[in-house]
Amino acid sequence: MSKQGGKGGAAAGKARKPAKPGADEKREDALQAVILADSFQDRFKPFTLETPRCLLPLVNVPVIEYTLEFLASNGVQEVFIYCGAHSEKVEQYIQESSRWNPNSIISPFSSLEFIRVSDANSIGDFLRDLDKRSIIAGDFILVHGDIVSNIQLDAALAKHRARREANRDACMTIVLRSVGEQPHRAAKARGITPVFVVDPTTGRCLQYEETHPLQREHYVNLDPAVFTHGEFEIRTDLIDCGIDICTPDVLALWSESFDYELPRKNFLHGVLKDWELNGKMLYAEILDNGYAARASNLQMYDCISKDVLERWTLPFVPDSNLIHGQTYRRVKGGSYAEDHVVVERGAKVTQSAVGRGTTVKTGSLISGSVIGRRCKIGKDVRIENSYIWDYAVIGDGASVVHSVIAGSVVVGANCRIPEGSLISFNVHIDDRIQLPSKPPARISALTDDRQPAKSDVSLVGNGGKGALYQVAADDEESDDENGIKRDPAILQSSLIYSLEGLNLSTSSISTLAFEDDYDSDDGISVAGSFQGNAFGDTRDRLSSFASDDALKPDSFHNDAVNGLVDALRADNNADFDSAKLEFMGLRLANNASDSAMRRAIAVAFVRRAAELMKPEHGGLEPTKAAEKALTAKNGAVKFIKEVAVGGEEVAQQAEFGLALQKALSGVRNLEAGRAGALLAAMLQQLYSLDVLEEDGILAWWADKRAADSEEMNKLREKCRVLVEWLENADEEESSEEEDDEDEDDDEDDD
């Protein structure tokens, strides 16, 4: 930090070639940025089947150009791009671009690298990967690949740096734009409303929540800790366009939280909630001017396109011609046209942008629209508020209203394309077709798995090509949600925002139910959880919003067991430590009791052992299965000893025995006899591994709860041999035998 000299900053701002002498020492000053070019959402489908979202044209400029130009205008020197889907296309685009190609001398960045992550499923995976690479030297800007903004970050960067130097824990500054409650057009992403709780004096962000119209409760629970800060504001009037100024500590936080996926909903919410654990402070920089928005869904795409045409985004307007070779000029009617645009007499183009080589025949009316390059618009066509990409052909007399028509689409003569229609690449629509208006059609030439779709003649006509695009339903999700889709994403998946046909709940603040929930099994109360509703409701909230503070211990149990079983199943020789870490994290997050942990661990190991006994997993004998389940992983035994048993005391060991027994009695598809044999084998294995001692096992044997049901009794009986042997061994007190066992242990451990 202290190396950032005054002159160095300015000079390093322009060091182009890393190979240049002196570039190394300047590197520390170079501003770095990370672009997340995939959001793992499918709100632009069917268009994103063929083209990555960041290359879709927004006012005839690929979206990523706005992002890169935004970074360049803020003097960013090193850029790292994370691509998910279609990464090869994005890379190719950058390689072919004379401006952004990192080898080109005119590139404003000294370096631009693509980072490929093959198994990433979320933004969280990207950032955890970034942490591992340790390429981030200092403060960096984290943005999405679909941002359109003319904000100058210098002031925010300076404030961030000052805060960080004053306090090392101030690790992130979120740049927000305040827009008032009823912003111009739909400047905010509708559907999901971010709620920031901010300390107005310091700008520190205290809590983050999201609300959306589909949730059952229309209120947000404030963390009691917020009230200790004295003054705070709760703001819903902020555009959050995902510009974060981060220190590398932020990446470390991501790494610590293996299950965070989204930068806001998971990460920001979680980090703020766990402030007492991680001690990190996050700040919000709230700006009153400048433009910032993310083309994160079609509604925002629509809205930003309008803003670009109306010059809210200056200097990112068509007649700035930011892309090489563009030649937009303002023409009459408040429109922009490139060279070689032919608008015949009698045609009228207002408030629109028209790309090079497009012809508009006489009698056509185009308003509030964006037309790509080399499109052919026929006679007497009416196009309103629509987006027509390159090489599209619109036949005579057609009308297109508030729709998106992708590249190389042919719309026949006298067609009617009603509001909200999405027509993807290469679709042909025959003459005189009227597309349905409710719901608006989404037509694609490809199916969801990128195979050519079978043309739907009733939809696109005899000479047409393309079919209704069906979103492949995610089976797991629909199971969870009892058939009612309550994902707010549905609000954003169409071009037109509408709550029509959706089942909105009408809760008000008066229905707020204070009712402490007790978990009957473990007797823990979940502090501060307001759950007056049924269990299904809780699941609902889980799936729609990661309010993991409101989790029931049940979900802890499920998550923990699944996590452990997965770790045990894993084929690699990875240490058990990461699973342990994960488990402990879950435990902390849920404030789980010792008994809950014990139960979860017992169930996990028993489940694995039982699995190993099944024919499809090798059909091992109970003894072998028990041995493999317990000892296959380094550190698993230690884990059981430390976490599950948790001490030398006899009572705790007995509890664990009981937990194992209960777990086995709960295993399905395992006959009682074999289950008993497995229990005996596991107990013996644990005994020989020094996890359980004779006294512990005997105490379990003596415990009444171990024999309180028939099933439990059956299991218990199978262990009689073991217990008797133990009793004998106890009596003999043969030190030699114990020594032998110790040696056996060592061999086992190796």
Place this chain on the structure above:
Amino acid sequence: MAPSQASYAPSLDNLIKSFNSQPLEASIESLIFLLKRRQVKGDECARATAHILRQVVAKSKWHDVDQLLSRVQSAGSRLVRAAPLEPVIGNIVRRVLGLIRDEASEDRNNADDVTSEAASDIQTLGPSAPPPLPRPVPVPIRPGPSAISAGMQVSKSMFNLLSVADPGDSPATGASTPLSQAQPASVHALRSEVMDGIEEILDEINQADDQIAGFSDIQIHPGDYVLAYQPTRSVERFLVKAASKRRFTVIIACLDSPNSGAAEPPYATLRKKLNTAGVNTINLVSNGLMAYIPRVNKVIFGAKAVYQNGGLLVDSGCCIAAQAAHEHLKPVIVLCPVYKFCPEDPSDEVSRGELGTPSSYVSYANGPGVDALEVENTVTDYIPPELVDVYLTNLGPQTRHHLASILADHYKTEDIGFSLQLGEP
């Protein structure tokens, strides 16, 4: 711990600092994007153009004058296209082109025939005199210290507006130079001469404001009420200079911008300076302007560019002030350094005005109301010539009848249409 200083945003100063560390093409391209992103605008454009053309002359490869001209033309036209509403860029490019032609013709004259030298002095005024191509054969030239010639030529010719035909005037220095030089040396010499010439253009740009301010005591009389509409930096300097000699009253008119949000009232520093010099100031938002006009003695504002018909490109709002003054027969004084004179007519786009962002007038928070509106925020105005009375240049006050001769002095006819010569990129 180091103070948190470094501003990351690229700027013209950073760019100029980086000239030595990066290739020419990168510098040009950076400037183009600074222009496109409006991170260099207004008065900075002239300086930026001169700097970058100096780099073009210094760094690009050329072996004769034609190559040099085409290098400068192509770089220049790219800059012009990047910012079509900054005509100053084109002016500077034309000036540099003219400078190169001058230097080259001097050299050639020396080589061909020393005696014919005088005849070519007024080359620029004859439209029928394209400079002959330099021969690829070794041309002996004058390597002399002609540093003065380009700059001097400008100012000298300005003072001889009405006697342009005076043959002994400009390149008097050429006569005494040795004649035999080899071609590489000629290129070398030409390069350094042209670069010196560009330095002088830069000096001229930097000094123009001060020179204009030097005329302030002539223009402003004691007891005057002067309306300064949205004073630019040169107008501020002009007023402050005048304040040191005269007692008068300044009415500062500015736009009432709802979103400015600045803590200080506009032009606070200017008012402070004027007040310390004993000059009264009155602040005025533009809709109160008409009421004050009868009281005002003269209206002053700065121009972004002056076209050959005498029309002005100005910041938006000035046109209202000029029109108001015209109605009341008050003189309108426009401060415009000579480098802002464009040898062309205003284009369609210019007369329609550049559009800015609507956010300076309406806010996002205005919500649904704004959705229904079309907000056009013109940031430039075009003022027709009949509204302007005095063009106060760094060479003295002019009327529009003299503009043609100023243009003729500064630009060569063959360069006037240079930006049209090059087609698509």
